[in-house]
Structures are given as structure tokens and as C-alpha cells.
Amino acid sequence: MNAAMFINEEEVKSVLNWDDTLEATETALRATSERKSVQPPRVFAQIFNTPKWMIAMPGYLEDSRFGGWACKILSGNPQNVHSPTMSANIVLYDEDSGVLKAVLSAIEITSWRTAAASAVATKHLHVRTGKPQKILAIFGCGDQGKAHANCFYHCFNFEEIRLWNRTHQKAANLAAELNNKYHTLKFRAFEGNESCARDADVIVTATSPGPVPIVRSEWLKAGVHINAIGVVTSKGEDKRYELSAETYKNAAVYVDSWEGANKELTGLLEFGAEMKAEIGDVILGNVQSGNKDRSIFQSLGMAAEDCAMARLVYDLHKRKQTKVL
Numbered sequence: 001m002n003a004a005m006f007i008n009e010e011e012v013k014s015v016l017n018w019d020d021t022l023e024a025t026e027t028a029l030r031a032t033s034e035r036k037s038v039q040p041p042r043v044f045a046q047i048f049n050t051p052k053w054m055i056a057m058p059g060y061l062e063d064s065r066f067g068g069w070a071c072k073i074l075s076g077n078p079q080n081v082h083s084p085t086m087s088a089n090i091v092l093y094d095e096d097s098g099v100l101k102a103v104l105s106a107i108e109i110t111s112w113r114t115a116a117a118s119a120v121a122t123k124h125l126h127v128r129t130g131k132p133q134k135i136l137a138i139f140g141c142g143d144q145g146k147a148h149a150n151c152f153y154h155c156f157n158f159e160e161i162r163l164w165n166r167t168h169q170k171a172a173n174l175a176a177e178l179n180n181k182y183h184t185l186k187f188r189a190f191e192g193n194e195s196c197a198r199d200a201d202v203i204v205t206a207t208s209p210g211p212v213p214i215v216r217s218e219w220l221k222a223g224v225h226i227n228a229i230g231v232v233t234s235k236g237e238d239k240r241y242e243l244s245a246e247t248y249k250n251a252a253v254y255v256d257s258w259e260g261a262n263k264e265l266t267g268l269l270e271f272g273a274e275m276k277a278e279i280g281d282v283i284l285g286n287v288q289s290g291n292k293d294r295s296i297f298q299s300l301g302m303a304a305e306d307c308a309m310a311r312l313v314y315d316l317h318k319r320k321q322t323k324v325l
């Protein structure tokens with residue numbers, strides 16, 4: 001029996017690529033609706049009266065290429081300034097025996113699979129229905145905002161990609177970095193969140209929600225699709241959302257898994273949101289379009305996505321090691 005290996009962030013980054021990530025993530029979303037995954041609601045631990053938290057996400061995915069058995073463990077402190085706001089590791093087990101195979105650093109995996117899930121939702125809910133892909137607006141230029149900008153540039157052909165961030169300089173820096181990387185002028189930093197949202201065909205919100213929503217319904221065009229990925233605080237006194245209540249009320253809301261949504265997104269029902277379907281059921285063609293022309297993918301993040309990604313990265317890493325030997 002081989003000893004379990006540790007795959008660090010640099011090693012993960014060296015094998016990640018968008019095409020495999022998109023396939024792994026779409027497989028996990030589809031398998032979730034086919035009931036080929038096991039992923040009980042994740043466990044949250046808040047550290048006393050502080051913003052510090054821990055999450056455990058165990059899961060199993062049945063699939064010949066991306067199947068796996070894994071648990072992601074995250075810890076976070078949004079107040080960190082000189083160190084990352086989040087740590088993440090995935091423990092990967094052998095698909096059959098359940099014996100430990102590897103521990104993988106999972107900051108990059110989390111960013112890539114979350115961006116890929118938004119891209120899959122955008123493809124099936126917006127692009128494939130023939131809606132325009134002229135303007136993309138990304139709110140939040142942290143790890144997730146940046147991963148979404150790269151992923152959506154890879155997948156789609158937006159004419160303009162707007163970037164907004166609470167601290168404007170970060171949006172300006174990211175726009176310059178990506179224009180330089182891709183030899184383009186498509187990336188533009190916006191100072192105002194209203195001007196950034198107006199006329200956008202597709203929106204991504206990737207922030208830690210503050211007390212006031214950053215996107216309001218009256219700014220949005222007909223037919224807009226929104227991927228809201230910032231974590232929703234829907235328990236207790238402090239209810240924080242990236243989107244206003246009216247935005248939810250005026251759109252059909254899609255989720256990655258009912259099991260997670262039934263626990264973490266009950267607050268959306270109070271807004272009168274129509275909780276329409278899992279993305280996997282849209283992929284499978286099981287969902288009829290309704291009378292709402294706006295769609296929201298309220299992404300929670302799923303253990304099945306992490307299983308698929310851990311298996312992918314493990315296999316790519318092993319292949320690379322074999323080639324080097």
C-alpha cells in the first residue's frame with residue numbers, strides 16, 4: 001500500500017486547467033440531480049462571538065472519471081489583512097476501500113470549481129437560450145472574482161468585462177493585470193456599483209456581503225442572469241445578502257443542491273423568491289422555462305464538486321509524476 005501524499009498549492013496550480021475543471025464541475029452538478037452523490041448539509045462552526053469560522057464538507061460522487069470520496073475542511077477569518085482570509089484542504093480517500101489517498105491544498109481548487117459552476121450555470125441558463133453576452137459585470141475582485149474573470153474569459157466571448165470592488169484600487173489593478181495577460185482592453189474597472197450593473201447581460205457577485213446589498217433590482221436589464229456566490233448569512237439577527245430582496249423576488253432562483261439550499265437558503269423564501277430548480281436538472285433537460293425572464297444561480301458550493309476536483313487533480317498530478325520519472 002502506497003503512503004498517502006500531500007499535494008501542495010503550487011502542485012495543484014501546475015495541473016489545473018479550465019477545460020477539465022469545467023467538465024468535472026458539470027459532472028458533479030449533473031450527478032447531484034441524478035442522485036449519484038452523497039453530500040449531507042455541511043457543518044459550520046462559528047468561533048464564539050467572532051467572525052472566525054470552520055466548515056466541514058464530506059461527500060461522495062459516483063462517476064468513472066471524476067468519482068471520489070472526500071472531505072473538504074475550511075477555516076476563515078475575514079478580518080485577516082496580512083494572511084489569507086481562508087484556508088482549505090481536501091482529504092481524498094480511495095473510491096473503494098475508503099483508505100486515505102491524499103491531502104490536497106484546496107484554495108485554488110475552491111476558486112476554480114466555484115467559477116466553473118457559475119460558468120456552467122451561465123451556459124445552460126443564459127447562453128444556450130440565445131440571450132446576449134455583450135456585457136459581463138463582476139462584483140468583488142478577491143480570489144473568487146479573479147477566478148471568475150479568468151474562467152468567463154476562457155468560456156465566453158463578452159465584449160466588455162466590468163470589474164467593481166469595494167476598494168476600487170483592487171478592481172483597477174485586476175483590470176490592468178488581465179488586460180495585460182490576455183492582450184485585450186475588455187476589462188474595465190468601475191467605481192460605482194450601479195453604473196457597473198446597468199446594461200449588464202450577466203453578473204457575478206463574489207463578495208463577503210456587507211449590511212447593504214451591492215446589486216439592486218431597478219438597475220438590472222430584462223433577461224439578466226446573475227451568479228451570486230458570496231456566502232449568505234441567513235441565520236440569526238444579521239441577515240446579509242449580496243442582492244436586494246426585490247432582485248430575488250423578480251427572478252427564478254436556481255441552486256446547486258436542494259440538500260444544501262433547504263438548510264442554508266431558507267431566508268430567500270421570505271423575499272418571495274421562486275426557488276426553481278437545481279442546475280443539474282437544467283443540464284438534464286428536466287426544467288420547463290417559466291414566466292420570469294431573469295435568473296439567479298445562488299451558488300453554495302458542494303462537496304460533490306470538491307470530490308470531482310480532488311480526483312481530477314490527484315490523477316493529473318500522478319500522471320505528471322509518472323512522466324517525470
Ligand SMILES: NC(=O)C1=CN([C@@H]2O[C@H](COP(=O)(O)OP(=O)(O)OC[C@H]3O[C@@H](n4cnc5c(N)ncnc54)[C@H](OP(=O)(O)O)[C@@H]3O)[C@@H](O)[C@H]2O)C=CC1
Pocket residue numbers: 085086110114139140141142143144145165166167170206207208209210211214228229230231299300301302
Ligand atoms: N459559493 C461558493 O462555492 C463559494 C463562495 N465563497 C464566497 O465568496 C465570497 C468571496 O470569497 P473570496 O474571493 O475567496 O474572498 P476574498 O477575501 O478574496 O475577497 C473578499 C471580497 O469581498 C469584498 N468585501 C468584503 N466585505 C465587503 C463589504 N462589506 N461590501 C462589499 N464588498 C466586500 C472584498 O472587498 P475589499 O477588497 O474592499 O476588501 C473582496 O472583494 C465570500 O463570501 C466567500 O464566502 C467562497 C468560496 C466558494
Ligand SMILES: O=C(O)C1=NCCCC1
Pocket residue numbers: 074110231300301302
Ligand atoms: O463551497 C465552499 O467551498 C465554500 N462555500 C462558502 C464558504 C466558503 C467555502
